[in-house]
Amino acid sequence: MPLDLGAKGSCQIGGNVSTNAGGLRLLRYGSLHGSVLGLEVVLPDGTILDQLSTLRKDNTGYDLKQLFIGAEGTLGIVTGVSILTAPAPQSASNVILALPKFENVLPLFVQAKRQLSEILSAFEFFDREVYDLAIKHGQGRALSEEDVEGAECFVLMETSGGKREHDEEKLNQLLETLFESDKPLINTGVLSQSPAQFASMWAIREGLTEAVSKEGKAYKYDISVPLAKFKEVVDTTREHLGSKGLLRDDAVKHVVGYGHVGDGNLHLNVVAAAYTPEIEAALEPFVYELVASYKGSVSAEHGIGVMKTHALHYSKSNVSIEWMKRIKQLFDPKGIMNPGKVLP
Amino acid sequence: MPLDLGAKGSCQIGGNVSTNAGGLRLLRYGSLHGSVLGLEVVLPDGTILDQLSTLRKDNTGYDLKQLFIGAEGTLGIVTGVSILTAPAPQSASNVILALPKFENVLPLFVQAKRQLSEILSAFEFFDREVYDLAIKHGQGRALSEEDVEGAECFVLMETSGGKREHDEEKLNQLLETLFESDKPLINTGVLSQSPAQFASMWAIREGLTEAVSKEGKAYKYDISVPLAKFKEVVDTTREHLGSKGLLRDDAVKHVVGYGHVGDGNLHLNVVAAAYTPEIEAALEPFVYELVASYKGSVSAEHGIGVMKTHALHYSKSNVSIEWMKRIKQLFDPKGIMNPGKVLP
Numbered sequence: 001m002p003l004d005l006g007a008k009g010s011c012q013i014g015g016n017v018s019t020n021a022g023g024l025r026l027l028r029y030g031s032l033h034g035s036v037l038g039l040e041v042v043l044p045d046g047t048i049l050d051q052l053s054t055l056r057k058d059n060t061g062y063d064l065k066q067l068f069i070g071a072e073g074t075l076g077i078v079t080g081v082s083i084l085t086a087p088a089p090q091s092a093s094n095v096i097l098a099l100p101k102f103e104n105v106l107p108l109f110v111q112a113k114r115q116l117s118e119i120l121s122a123f124e125f126f127d128r129e130v131y132d133l134a135i136k137h138g139q140g141r142a143l144s145e146e147d148v149e150g151a152e153c154f155v156l157m158e159t160s161g162g163k164r165e166h167d168e169e170k171l172n173q174l175l176e177t178l179f180e181s182d183k184p185l186i187n188t189g190v191l192s193q194s195p196a197q198f199a200s201m202w203a204i205r206e207g208l209t210e211a212v213s214k215e216g217k218a219y220k221y222d223i224s225v226p227l228a229k230f231k232e233v234v235d236t237t238r239e240h241l242g243s244k245g246l247l248r249d250d251a252v253k254h255v256v257g258y259g260h261v262g263d264g265n266l267h268l269n270v271v272a273a274a275y276t277p278e279i280e281a282a283l284e285p286f287v288y289e290l291v292a293s294y295k296g297s298v299s300a301e302h303g304i305g306v307m308k309t310h311a312l313h314y315s316k317s318n319v320s321i322e323w324m325k326r327i328k329q330l331f332d333p334k335g336i337m338n339p340g341k342v343l344p
Numbered sequence: 345m346p347l348d349l350g351a352k353g354s355c356q357i358g359g360n361v362s363t364n365a366g367g368l369r370l371l372r373y374g375s376l377h378g379s380v381l382g383l384e385v386v387l388p389d390g391t392i393l394d395q396l397s398t399l400r401k402d403n404t405g406y407d408l409k410q411l412f413i414g415a416e417g418t419l420g421i422v423t424g425v426s427i428l429t430a431p432a433p434q435s436a437s438n439v440i441l442a443l444p445k446f447e448n449v450l451p452l453f454v455q456a457k458r459q460l461s462e463i464l465s466a467f468e469f470f471d472r473e474v475y476d477l478a479i480k481h482g483q484g485r486a487l488s489e490e491d492v493e494g495a496e497c498f499v500l501m502e503t504s505g506g507k508r509e510h511d512e513e514k515l516n517q518l519l520e521t522l523f524e525s526d527k528p529l530i531n532t533g534v535l536s537q538s539p540a541q542f543a544s545m546w547a548i549r550e551g552l553t554e555a556v557s558k559e560g561k562a563y564k565y566d567i568s569v570p571l572a573k574f575k576e577v578v579d580t581t582r583e584h585l586g587s588k589g590l591l592r593d594d595a596v597k598h599v600v601g602y603g604h605v606g607d608g609n610l611h612l613n614v615v616a617a618a619y620t621p622e623i624e625a626a627l628e629p630f631v632y633e634l635v636a637s638y639k640g641s642v643s644a645e646h647g648i649g650v651m652k653t654h655a656l657h658y659s660k661s662n663v664s665i666e667w668m669k670r671i672k673q674l675f676d677p678k679g680i681m682n683p684g685k686v687l688p
Contacts, residue, residue, distance in 0.1 A: 020403050020407070022401050026400065026401070030374050030379075031400070031401075033377045033410060034375050034377050049667065054639075055568040055608055056370065056568070056607040057604075057607045057608065057609045057641065057644035058568055059366075059641070060642060060647075060652075060656055060659040060660055061656055061660055061665070061668050062411060062419075062668045063413065064671070066410035067406060067407070069407065070403055070406070071406055115506065117430075117431045117433070118433075118505055118506060119506070161461065162458075162461035162463070166514075170510075260401075263401045295398075299403050299404050300401035303403045304405060308404075312405055315402065317395075320395060320405070323393065330671075330674055342405055
């Protein structure tokens with residue numbers, strides 16, 4: 001299945017398609033717009049739009065099914081999906097790299113893409129503060145003190161491919177290159193040595209959301225910005241909250257960042273003692289304006305739903321929003337499909 | 345660039361997007377619906393729809409740009425494209441395999457996908473008859489007589505990846521597995537030993553279209569059908585033409601098949617001494633009905649244009665065509681964009 005995400009135990013494929021879920025391995029397997037081959041959709045008037053094709057190539061007219069991918073159920077209900085599946089990888093390895101400073105993430109990513117190319121299957125970033133929260137709240141096993149010392153952030157890198165020896169050789173060569181450099185991009189690298197350790201490393205990454213929730217009330221932003229701006233977004237938000245006098249134990253406790261580097265997708269989480277109108281007013285529209293200044297997306301993966309309809313204009317032009325409304329009107333003139341969602 | 349096709353010297357990227365070009369390495373890099381990140385489109389009323397994003401993940405409303413990919417310019421003119429590019433492969437190898445019978449193609453493909461997985465970048469099929477035409481008309485260098493003896497068809501397989509030794513080892517292991525089998529799927533395999541031989545092998549495959557054109561007047565069908573039916577489609581068409589008394593030197597000289605196995609995309613070419621109403625009447629709607637009986641596509645890559653609007657219904661339901669018309673009416677109520685194309 002060309003999609004993997006934290007919710008895999010409870011989500012449904014129709015929902016994945018309707019929300020254009022991306023997840024942990026989009027870097028490797030691409031978006032659902034590429035991997036969904038066919039859809040069956042029930043339209044608002046009860047008509048069944050049968051585009052449940054299994055063909056990889058079919059250039060016979062407009063690719064209507066694409067409209068329903070990510071439409072959050074506002075144009076029709078997805079009742080059938082055919083999807084392109086990749087051969088299951090024969091082997092997978094991962095490594096957690098500790099970086100002395102954030103500025104090294106981008107050159108590290110470039111280097112990793114060059115040396116690992118087709119076997120690179122995940123490249124996940126998390127800052128030191130959220131790592132510490134994960135460990136505090138029991139997500140995965142802590143790295144040794146030596147390994148985390150002096151680390152400003154971490155990268156979890158995964159490879160998967162058809163032949164274990166080849167993949168390990170490539171990964172080891174990358175690590176050697178990194179350590180032998182005059183100005184090493186990384187402090188240390190912990191390579192998983194067993195399936196248990198492989199799982200434990202992922203447990204840190206996949207447990208970040210839970211750790212944040214255990215620590216306090218979280219304001220969560222799921223945004224796309226250029227990779228080089230990940231830290232800037234987190235720091236600028238923290239400074240902004242500080243300037244409002246909100247960085248206090250009884251207000252905002254942490255401002256952290258983690259996410260899918262390969263996809264330019266940053267999770268900005270603001271952890272507070274409680275949800276308050278004051279914090280909310282300090283965050284919005286501040287964060288949205290910040291994202292818009294980088295031509296980013298105010299919702300990389302989580303969609304618009306009801307909560308972000310007012311923020312749509314930060315990522316989409318008026319012309320785009322106008323055409324979305326016309327599409328909505330065309331398919332659902334009575335407005336009965338998920339009313340209030342997506343469009344303001 | 346995640347797209348490679350025969351027309352690369354003369355085509356334009358806006359046209360590639362508007363025709364949803366697939367080409368030779370779709371197997372590896374996927375469809376433009378997955379790799380196009382953003383589009384700028386001029387709409388029929390002169391409005392510029394700016395969706396020229398470079399974000400990999402952006403779930404803010406409907407993905408309108410998808411509508412213009414493959415719309416053949418009937419909804420708007422593509423004036424800007426941002427596209428996801430893959431790291432250039434560090435090495436590429438190819439091999440031509442001679443198969444005793446067509447039935448071996450599918451198991452060979454399964455085996456190749458399993459053993460080569462992420463480095464498999466092309467898997468092209470051509471039958472003996474079209475190979476002979478290619479050699480006759482000087483496309484690429486002929487394989488040795490020994491290599492082609494007893495071959496019913498051929499497969500050109502390409503690998504590309506980050507490390508030459510690894511890729512060659514995988515390819516050699518696959519060949520060993522194939523030869524050591526009790527019932528070998530292949531007669532012989534010719535592995536390219538130099539860049540010149542690599543190019544010459546591709547020259548055979550890429551020269552098939554030209555060879556067919558040199559041999560006579562070609563009726564060309566670009567269809568998607570299940571791989572297991574490739575030969576059946578060619579044979580059934582040949583038998584049908586025979587039953588009409590058209591397999592004669594002064595009418596139909598060859599019925600050949602070649603194409604992109606990995607994409608289920610078959611090029612069915614009927615080579616005649618001259619274009620005649622009699623041959624055309626024997627071929628259409630016969631071929632379209634045959635494709636529809638396999639739930640295939642009457643136009644895998646080449647689109648609908650003006651010539652195939654009458655055939656659209658063989659691959660798309662009435663409901664789908666009705667909704668395409670509504671989309672066309674919504675964007676282009678005056679019908680000024682590429683009039684007469686795509687929709688009947």
